[in-house]
Amino acid sequence: MAVSKCNRLNGALIKELLDSVESVLFDCDGVIWRGDQAIAGAPEVINSLKKNGKRVFFVTNNSTKTRKMYADKLAKMGFNATEDEVFGTAYCSAMYLKSVSKLKGKVYLIGSNAMKEELLNVGIEEVGTGPDPITGVQIDWANVPLDPEVKAVVVGFDEHFSYMKLNRALQYLSNPECLLIGTNTDTQLPLEGGKAVPGTGCLLKAVETAAQRKAQVVGKPNHFMFDCVANQYGLDPAETLMVGDRLDTDILLGSNCGLKTLLTLTGVSTLADAKDHQLSGCPDRLGMVPDYFVETIAELLPALQG
Template identity: 50%
Template sequence: MAGATASGGCQKIRGVQLHELLESKHNVLFDCDGVIWNGETAVAGAPEVVRALKQRGKRVFFVTNNCTRPRQSYVQKFARLGFADVDEQEIFSSAYCSAAYLRDVATFSGKVFAIGCPGVHAELRDAGISVVEEEEDGPDVNISNCALDPDVRAVLVGYDEKFSFMKLAKACCYLRDSECLFLATDPDPWHPLRGGRITPGSGSLTAALETASSRKATVIGKPSRFMFECIASQFDLDPESSLMVGDRLETDIVFGVNCGLSTVLTLTGVSTFEQAQVYKDSDEPKKKDFVPDYVVESIADFLEALEE
């Protein structure tokens, strides 16, 4: 391909080549954090890109591992940041997909013990799933004498800024029952914050529980195929006509590879072009799954390409 910096994946692309790629796809899946926005600031050109794609008849979806808020709250954020035409049905978060999995796929009857922010609890309740109501434990309450709900049949772990030893211990007790489901919203180990700081992600909390319980969680979010299956079941998506755009190699790009989608890495978030090249040059076959088909500086490049 003309203008490419390398062959066999990890190609920097823009202009006519990017225009041709977008013309060949009917569905475009975007990650949010690091692609569409960073915190409370939209990536330059992102609202215009989403609008332009829709005006050209493309179907646009937002696929995020961020489980902190329910979908309606995401709609409000999109509107606040200048995205005037994003519908709730186009948003697939790991919290929403976890609730969909428990409702539609899992052989499940009972309550869920959910470790997570309000977004996780809200999506579970919206799906009609019973959630253990956690009360503040008194000073004399510990894991030896705390109340455990006998109706719990699943443990779900997501991002939780109020994660505690007691939550970990209770989850371990529930998971001693081999029939109790063990799910994780996503495997993200950490998330970037302003000023170069980071915060532990759902994957870190899940790893703690996996170690303590000697069990492995079923991951719902990217790079699991279930998120794509969740969208495809509602909108009849063909993988070959779909494009995944993300900023994180180990989740977004691997997700695209797992689902048979073309992939684009944007450099406005976590992963770098240099990291992608390291994976491309690796002798380990599995590392090839981390290599995007194409790389853009920003999704603002899409706008220029759409105007070609």
């Protein structure tokens, strides 16, 4: 098994792989764009896949945008895409709370306005977005007023994260029936030029440490991210390709769900990382070895236009 994995995808193999699938799932950051810059050739790849009759979906752990905001960003960069094809964790977390948790109540949200909007779209009210500065002393913090209708704490990316938000999460979570949901565990958001800023994983770890509880994480590599697409569009895992730049989220999701997997080297993980997993002899790490890799998804283009 292991020897047939982690192959350079080129020549006739490209067409062979694409012919074998009917749907392609793309991660976004580090795969089709970096920050506000499209990866060269990426729009042409997506648009050609569609012209060739493939279904294309965008599956991202980033929780800062609604489906609508993603569709606008995609359109502006020249991608032929609709919001129904976007599965970000703002949307998927709302779907998870509604369909899996079957939440009856409000959410205390450490997160963005985009998450608030996606929650409201499925009929879930939230409290908590925006700045929450500290006032008073310890005993005031412990007795901060709580909304009795809150039945879940949800942690996504929140640039207004503060000690007071952490404290409010702890006070809600001291009720063992209050759920703890995280959008994703990515520790850093990589930017152009090798820089990075702290990711949602840091905020979630702070909340988990305060409450001494593990969160249910919605994002990749959780199966739910694929289920969300598969249930709505009737995807067959065996005929689906997952394309991503992270072994621990994108490729592991693909392996967890029985998809074909393709690593692209324009983002976080390196070929050396993939080979390390492959040679580790550790069964837990084999799920992070992709079937194939490319330097950039632009390499798919000739086969699509041929």
